[in-house]
Amino acid sequence: MADDFKYGPHEKDVRPDGRELGEFRRTVLNIGCITTAEGSALVKLGNTTIMCGIKAELAAPKPAEPDRGFIVPNVQLTPLCSPHFRPGPPSEQAQVMSQFIAEVIKNSGCVDCQNLCVVPGKLVWVLHCDLMCLDYDGNVYDTAVLALLAAFRNTRLPHVEEKEEVPEVTMDKTCSLIVSSQPVSSTFSIFDDRILFVDPTVEEEGLATGMVTVVTVGNKLCMVHKPGGSPLKSEQLLTCFDRAFDRSKEVLRLIEETILSVER
Amino acid sequence: MEIPRSSGFQLRHMMCEFGQLSRPDGDVTVFQGDTSVTTAVYGPGEVRMNKEILNKATVETVFKPKSGLPGCAEKMFERTLRNTCETFLLAALHPRSSISIIVQEIQDSGSFLSCCVNSCCLALLDASVAMKFLVAAVTCAIDSEECIILDPTVKQEKDSCAVLTFVFENKDDSILAVYTTGSYTVQQFQQCSQTCGEASKAVFDFYRTSIEKKLSKAT
Numbered sequence: 001m002a003d004d005f006k007y008g009p010h011e012k013d014v015r016p017d018g019r020e021l022g023e024f025r026r027t028v029l030n031i032g033c034i035t036t037a038e039g040s041a042l043v044k045l046g047n048t049t050i051m052c053g054i055k056a057e058l059a060a061p062k063p064a065e066p067d068r069g070f071i072v073p074n075v076q077l078t079p080l081c082s083p084h085f086r087p088g089p090p091s092e093q094a095q096v097m098s099q100f101i102a103e104v105i106k107n108s109g110c111v112d113c114q115n116l117c118v119v120p121g122k123l124v125w126v127l128h129c130d131l132m133c134l135d136y137d138g139n140v141y142d143t144a145v146l147a148l149l150a151a152f153r154n155t156r157l158p159h160v161e162e163k164e165e166v167p168e169v170t171m172d173k174t175c176s177l178i179v180s181s182q183p184v185s186s187t188f189s190i191f192d193d194r195i196l197f198v199d200p201t202v203e204e205e206g207l208a209t210g211m212v213t214v215v216t217v218g219n220k221l222c223m224v225h226k227p228g229g230s231p232l233k234s235e236q237l238l239t240c241f242d243r244a245f246d247r248s249k250e251v252l253r254l255i256e257e258t259i260l261s262v263e264r
Numbered sequence: 265m266e267i268p269r270s271s272g273f274q275l276r277h278m279m280c281e282f283g284q285l286s287r288p289d290g291d292v293t294v295f296q297g298d299t300s301v302t303t304a305v306y307g308p309g310e311v312r313m314n315k316e317i318l319n320k321a322t323v324e325t326v327f328k329p330k331s332g333l334p335g336c337a338e339k340m341f342e343r344t345l346r347n348t349c350e351t352f353l354l355a356a357l358h359p360r361s362s363i364s365i366i367v368q369e370i371q372d373s374g375s376f377l378s379c380c381v382n383s384c385c386l387a388l389l390d391a392s393v394a395m396k397f398l399v400a401a402v403t404c405a406i407d408s409e410e411c412i413i414l415d416p417t418v419k420q421e422k423d424s425c426a427v428l429t430f431v432f433e434n435k436d437d438s439i440l441a442v443y444t445t446g447s448y449t450v451q452q453f454q455q456c457s458q459t460c461g462e463a464s465k466a467v468f469d470f471y472r473t474s475i476e477k478k479l480s481k482a483t
Contacts, residue, residue, distance in 0.1 A: 228347030
């Protein structure tokens with residue numbers, strides 16, 4: 001079957017599921033689905049499903065950086081999402097993904113840690129970003145970045161008032177988290193050392209000879225992650241960037257539309 | 265006192281020593297300015313049953329930081345190194361065996377990832393493992409005035425707005441791996457890849473002279 005897959009469809013610029021090489025799967029976004037979290041989002045990219053919840057917690061800042069809060073991303077790849085994962089401590093892939101998300105937040109500067117400061121030197125917010133994969137059907141990086149961004153846009157932090165050194169949290173008054181930039185990720189797979197295509201499914205990931213993940217923010221790039229795999233010419237990377245910028249427009253429109261429909 | 269090096273378009277001085285360790289099949293310590301890394305290669309050897317791959321060798325990398333336990337960042341580092349090595353090794357020549365690469369940080373004074381990749385490549389050469397092509401990594405930084413600094417030091421990396429590492433192969437100079445931090449425009453990315461691509465030639469020359477020196481000593 002693999003050989004059929006390999007030499008049949010991709011040669012004719014069509015993929016097994018009928019998509020073209022530059023076509024993403026249908027993206028479905030649901031914002032604010034967890035009421036107990038400060039912000040949440042559920043994203044489906046084809047069958048791949050990732051749920052993101054953001055919990056805020058008050059803590060003391062580091063003495064070296066008294067006016068900076070913390071953002072702690074955590075990706076969970078449970079046995080629920082794919083038979084590939086076993087229960088127990090986070091797998092290597094989950095750790096690598098958590099680190100990837102942390103770097104995307106840092107490089108894009110989407111949430112400034114200084115905005116998470118409540119009382120300098122005493123109180124700051126810690127945002128725990130839990131990303132749970134419910135269905136693993138390839139391209140989890142893009143799905144995770146989209147879920148994270150949508151959840152950040154949905155996050156409302158409670159108002160904190162300090163009365164005689166004791167912080168008082170009022171849930172009646174909340175304010176939205178300031179999201180200063182919007183990173184969007186696009187993953188490309190390389191097939192047979194020459195064919196580039198976007199948004200691989202898990203089957204395609206298994207057969208791919210390389211991957212590139214491009215994260216754009218505004219009209220800049222904030223991450224080009226290509227850990228080995230087939231070598232690419234810089235012209236090929238440029239076509240990836242062009243497609244990534246197009247994708248970012250599509251994704252941002254989807255987020256705006258969803259937020260509007262939630263507010264209505 | 266630290267002497268300002270790598271100003272403009274030059275790599276810091278590179279140096280390497282082979283055969284400091286007796287047990288590994290290949291080992292090298294690479295110095296790139298003050299940054300230094302020791303890499304040991306074992307293999308192709310026996311593989312653990314659960315890691316056995318039927319049609320090719322299993323490539324394993326272990327990254328050991330200078331102090332402390334490896335965390336998420338080190339895992340990502342390890343994976344980048346492994347994926348890079350897997351691409352250029354001819355793993356299909358040694359089915360059901362393992363090639364393990366152990367990378368030990370000695371000192372990180374900037375451009376650390378590129379030093380690690382270069383030391384892996386040299387250690388694999390020393391161990392005479394068959395490879396498709398050689399790879400050379402070069403790091404550059406974009407500073408606040410949008411100038412490109414080649415082979416930055418830790419301080420330059422910290423002050424810059426983006427740091428980009430490219431891994432090139434020597435067959436047709438394509439880009440094998442990219443790892444970046446910070447944000448930059450497409451144009452800056454292109455400039456950096458071009459500058460690093462030119463600088464990678466110096467790294468390939470360095471490989472050649474080092475191996476020549478080693479072989480002339482052996483006879």
